[in-house]
Amino acid sequence: MRAGTILRRGALAIGGLGAAFLGYAGGIERRWLEITEHRVEMADIPPEWDGVRIIQLSDFHLGFATPNAMLARAIAETVAMKPDLIVLTGDYANDGRPRPLDLLAPLAKIAPTLAILGNHDYLQRTIGADLIARDLERQGITVLRNDLTAFVHNGVAGIVVGFEDDLDGPGADVKGIVARMQGKSPSIALIHEPDVIDRFPDRWAGLTLSGHTHSAQIRLSPIRRYDWVDWPISEMQSAYPRGWFNVRGNRLYVSHGLGVSTVPLRFCARPELACFTLTRVEHDKG
DSSP states (O other): OOHHHHHHHHHHHHHHHHHHHHHHHHHTGGGOOEEEEEEEEESSSOGGGTTOEEEEEOOOOBTTTOOHHHHHHHHHHHHHHOOSEEEEESOOBSSSOOOOOGGGHHHHHHSOEEEEOOGGGGTTHHHHHHHHHHHHHHTTOEEOSSEEEEEEETTEEEEEEEOOOOSSSOOOOHHHHHHHHTTOOOSEEEOSSGGGGGGSOTTOOSOEEEOSSGGGSBOOOSSGGGSGGGSTTSTTOOSOOSEEEEETTEEEEEOOOSOOOSSSOOBSOOOEEEEEEEEEOSSOOO
16 A cells, blocks of 8 residues: 555544544533532531532533533523532633523522632623622522621531632632631632632631633543643643542542533533532541
8 A cells, every 4th residue: 555545544534533523522522411429428517417418510601602501401400409509619701791690590599509700700800700790699699709608407507618719809818718717617618710729728628619620621631630731731720620639638629610611622521510418427538
């Protein structure tokens, strides 16, 4: 076989693989919602909280290429699962421009719903972020911006803290929140960028939920430490690209998120609805 023929066939094969990749990553996976279930053993929750179910949704990126049907299914699945608490961990807009958030309206009707903002919500600076926060509140959602609130279940209250991710301000005010809590620890902490957990005191938060990385969005390696998101080539760089981590006694989960940014593709990083069931244990195993 001539060298030219081999090269042509090779080019066709590569082209075919490229077309298949783009068809799958752009046409199938970014629309293919994954529901993940996590049992979280915790020693520092009251007996009344045993079995609490929390659903996390993150990184909607409205205004780019997030499939509306997939988002609608994520909301419908959340409603059907009847959680005790719903948390939203940022990036509602892709470009910081406010867009209608009516699709989120069913959430607060079935369970307390708490939200934080993400870095993309600040791409139009504080003016845009304020409008996004206002629209979230119109849907009955409590927005935490370097703030805390009580979550009450079976008559017993715990504290949920939510950190800011502003681009033209101090960002996550970890020191301020720690001081406000006067030696107490939150039951749940919400951060958008997972690396904020590096600033937490040791063994401070029993469960921290984050988004931001999209699980690399296009995952090129099954080994987390070699994901491109861990390399210094993008604002998505993080030491915590996806899944579970224990950072000096602080337990962290990093969601895949729902939407996409930069490119309308997902590969080995399906959009995620994450459900956590808190389980009380006598001694913390984590």
